[in-house]
Amino acid sequence: MPGAGAAARAMLAEAPRPEAPVQPPSGPARMGSSEDDAALVARTVAGDRAAFGVLVERYTGQARRVARAVLGDPDDADDAAQDGFLSALVKLAQYDARRPFGPWLMRIVANAATDRRRRRTVRRAEPLDPSLVGGGPRPDAIAVRSELGERLRAALKELPERRRTAVVLFDVEGYSHAEIAGILGIPEGTVRSEVFHARRRLRTLLADWKEQVR
Known part of the structure; x- marks a missing residue:
């Protein structure tokens, strides 16, 4: 997709970054129906940048928590989540709309976090964010x-x-x-x-x- 990297970076920069940790849902987390996601993907592939912005906003919290499970460090996890969204945008035409979008995206995010961990030369000691474990x-x-x-x-x-x-x-x-x-x-x-x-x-x-x- 021409210009996908620049478009993703622009939309990710505009996505809200909450000041406080986002509490995980008490039940199964589903960020919208698969039909809604598939429609947004189709619009994005057709060139609608705003549609991908909706997907980013919808899955940002979940992507950060998954990345934190791999990396432990919240700052590295935020970067890995953005790496994952960028990679997903580039690969979006490969997404099979017959399957749920969330697992497809989270696999890309998990891979991005793993790649970042491998590249990291100094491991900071910051543990998992409290929002990851929830409850209390x-x-x-x-x-x-x-x-x-x-x-x-x-x-x-x-x-x-x-x-x-x-x-x-x-x-x-x-x-x-x-x-x-x-x-x-x-x-x-x-x-x-x-x-x-x-x-x-x-x-x-x-x-x-x-x-x-x-």
């Missing part, structure tokens, strides 16, 4: 909530990258095992195994905290 104890228990956030971030950091990404996609973003398999490029059975082992490991890592708050 009672709103009035501020001290307990703060401790839980720290423990969750530390526990997630203990997981291997693919396992962490799989459990975030499943439990935070609400994707199915089959969709995650497409995003990560691994068999569905492997996804089920990764989510199972991630949950079991998190329960073990957080077991003593649960005992303390009883």
